[in-house]
Amino acid sequence: MKYTVVRPLLAGAMLLCMASFSGCKRSRPAPSKPGNSTAVTSASHSDPWWKHAIIYEVYPRSFQDSNGDGVGDLNGIADRLDYLQKIGVNAIWLTPIYPSPQHDFGYDISNYEAIDPMYGTMQQFDRLVAEAKKRNIRVIMDLVMNHTSDRHPWFQESRSSRHNPKRNWYVWRDGKGPGIPPNNWQSDFGHSAWTYDAKTKQWYYHKFEVQQPDLNWNNPDVQKAMFNVVRFWLDRGVAGFRLDAVTCLFEDPQFRDEKVLPGKNEYGDPNIGEEMTNNLPQIHVVLRALRKVTDGYPGNRVLIGETYLPNIQELLKMYGKNHDENQLPMDLQVGFIDKLNVNAFRQKINEAETELDGNQPLFVFDNHDRPRSWDRYGDGLHNAAIARILAAILFTTRSTAMMYYGEELGMVTTTPKTKAEVQDPWGKSGWPKEKGRDGERTPMQWTPGKNAGFSTANKTWLPVAPDYKTVNVEVESRDPRSLYQWYKALIAIRHENPALRYGDNIMLNTSDPNVLSYLRKNRGSGPSVLVAINFTAQPHTVSFQLKSFGIAGTKVKTLLQDSSIAASVPLDHLELPPLTVYIGEVQ
Numbered sequence: 001m002k003y004t005v006v007r008p009l010l011a012g013a014m015l016l017c018m019a020s021f022s023g024c025k026r027s028r029p030a031p032s033k034p035g036n037s038t039a040v041t042s043a044s045h046s047d048p049w050w051k052h053a054i055i056y057e058v059y060p061r062s063f064q065d066s067n068g069d070g071v072g073d074l075n076g077i078a079d080r081l082d083y084l085q086k087i088g089v090n091a092i093w094l095t096p097i098y099p100s101p102q103h104d105f106g107y108d109i110s111n112y113e114a115i116d117p118m119y120g121t122m123q124q125f126d127r128l129v130a131e132a133k134k135r136n137i138r139v140i141m142d143l144v145m146n147h148t149s150d151r152h153p154w155f156q157e158s159r160s161s162r163h164n165p166k167r168n169w170y171v172w173r174d175g176k177g178p179g180i181p182p183n184n185w186q187s188d189f190g191h192s193a194w195t196y197d198a199k200t201k202q203w204y205y206h207k208f209e210v211q212q213p214d215l216n217w218n219n220p221d222v223q224k225a226m227f228n229v230v231r232f233w234l235d236r237g238v239a240g241f242r243l244d245a246v247t248c249l250f251e252d253p254q255f256r257d258e259k260v261l262p263g264k265n266e267y268g269d270p271n272i273g274e275e276m277t278n279n280l281p282q283i284h285v286v287l288r289a290l291r292k293v294t295d296g297y298p299g300n301r302v303l304i305g306e307t308y309l310p311n312i313q314e315l316l317k318m319y320g321k322n323h324d325e326n327q328l329p330m331d332l333q334v335g336f337i338d339k340l341n342v343n344a345f346r347q348k349i350n351e352a353e354t355e356l357d358g359n360q361p362l363f364v365f366d367n368h369d370r371p372r373s374w375d376r377y378g379d380g381l382h383n384a385a386i387a388r389i390l391a392a393i394l395f396t397t398r399s400t401a402m403m404y405y406g407e408e409l410g411m412v413t414t415t416p417k418t419k420a421e422v423q424d425p426w427g428k429s430g431w432p433k434e435k436g437r438d439g440e441r442t443p444m445q446w447t448p449g450k451n452a453g454f455s456t457a458n459k460t461w462l463p464v465a466p467d468y469k470t471v472n473v474e475v476e477s478r479d480p481r482s483l484y485q486w487y488k489a490l491i492a493i494r495h496e497n498p499a500l501r502y503g504d505n506i507m508l509n510t511s512d513p514n515v516l517s518y519l520r521k522n523r524g525s526g527p528s529v530l531v532a533i534n535f536t537a538q539p540h541t542v543s544f545q546l547k548s549f550g551i552a553g554t555k556v557k558t559l560l561q562d563s564s565i566a567a568s569v570p571l572d573h574l575e576l577p578p579l580t581v582y583i584g585e586v587q
């Protein structure tokens with residue numbers, strides 16, 4: 001797996017800049033209120049919770065600091081649960097909070113069954129889960145099965161001698177000769193994926209940082225130990241796991257070289273293929289066994305795979321032949337092209353609806369590994385309108401929706417300006433071509449006060465983004481036209497409206513190059529919902545024929561929009577101002 005960071009593309013931006021539309025504004029007309037909701041059909045009540053969930057990714061270091069040390073913590077998250085409940089979040093995914101030397105900010109774990117003191121205590125964790133439960137919010141943990149920290153006692157033992165019983169828990173090999181690694185495999189963090197250990201005179205494999213040795217999943221003891229970790233957290237009441245780097249568990253048993261491809265990557269290494277180290281078929285055996293463990297617990301615990309596969313056929317395999325592996329692979333995040341292209345979005349949404357063999361899609365635009373969508377999709381002129389469009393797609397399609405802290409505010413990517421400021425190991429090894437992921441991990445912006453209300457410390461672990469005085473929860477809560485209010489309104493309507501919650505997703509006007517339109521067709525007797533999104537900076541008028549879908553209505557009652565469209569409009573003449581979202585109930 002290669003985590004390609006796609007930085008904002010100027011070319012994509014240019015296209016929209018050329019169109020005439022007033023400047024880059026965060027505010028737009030206030031969203032009209034969601035309409036009354038009809039009762040949910042009883043047949044749908046059996047759906048597992050995660051099918052309709054809004055999952056909010058919390059990056060604990062950056063969410064809320066409760067003890068003034070400049071780093072976020074568990075009590076800080078607990079203090080903000082009311083906020084998460086208010087916006088309609090059903091689950092939070094916590095990136096790793098286990099003890100860790102923090103080389104890769106928690107993705108290098110030195111103890112899987114404890115909490116890093118920087119974040120708090122196990123008691124505080126239990127309290128967080130209990131307080132979240134009171135608010136109907138579930139807690140999802142990050143499970144890093146591919147590798148541990150080099151400080152984990154398992155690795156310490158493994159490296160202590162070739163005869164140690166844990167030697168075979170990691171991937172050790174002889175080199176090809178003095179100073180020559182076993183093969184050409186590369187780390188995702190740059191350079192060889194092998195590090196020489198002078199004491200035992202062998203090399204160990206690490207798909208990621210030198211400090212993140214890969215576990216050997218061919219060893220049944222590894223699986224046994226990791227599944228005990230899984231039970232430990234399930235027993236504490238967590239709702240499931242996000243499976244970090246899960247496609248990397250196995251390597252080619254013959255340790256053959258990867259294919260060398262033309263050109264060099266951002267670290268200056270030759271480009272190579274990934275056939276020997278990514279997505280090997282054995283992972284499915286592990287995933288099925290893991291699902292058996294989680295399915296042994298009540299409450300529909302969920303597995304969300306960090307899979308990132310090249311096409312829908314591969315993605316389909318991740319769900320398992322009998323829906324018995326991941327419930328929610330995360331691929332559709334990268335499936336979306338990083339620019340506002342109607343056809344590309346239409347194709348992805350349609351694929352998710354028609355080609356997943358009844359499995360549930362998961363849509364996500366932002367996370368802690370990618371520049372924020374505000375910058376990836378934004379053109380520098382219409383970023384606020386574009387952010388509204390993305391949010392509408394996230395919450396009105398038939399997918400589980402995953403969002404990242406601060407996305408609801410329009411937080412921007414704040415890339416470090418000098419190498420000395422960089423915290424992320426990606427940025428340290430890739431500078432200046434690859435500046436790392438600090439930009440998308442800056443502190444949550446709560447208020448216009450000191451450190452944006454994130455911390456009382458004099459210095460926060462990453463600097464607060466310069467726009468925090470206007471882009472923050474407090475200011476945006478008071479502004480009915482803010483992005484934050486738009487998110488709240490969309491999430492509310494998605495939870496309340498049966499067609500948006502359960503309805504089929506039918507693409508409409510499929511050759512329209514400007515407006516993305518789809519119908520959420522109610523499975524029961526209630527009204528269906530029409531979504532029409534003008535992707536361009538020019539006005540467009542659209543018209544719909546819904547008779548072939550069994551819908552006799554000729555009018556749409558406006559439920560939510562970010563412009564000033566009338567409360568009721570004829571289906572055959574809907575005028576959409578530039579970059580506008582329209583959501584209405586067909587009558």
Ligand code: NOJ
Nearest residue numbers: 104107144208244245369
């Ligand atoms: C994926 C995580 O999202 C990323 O932050 C981390 O660096 C790698 N896996 C390695 O664990």
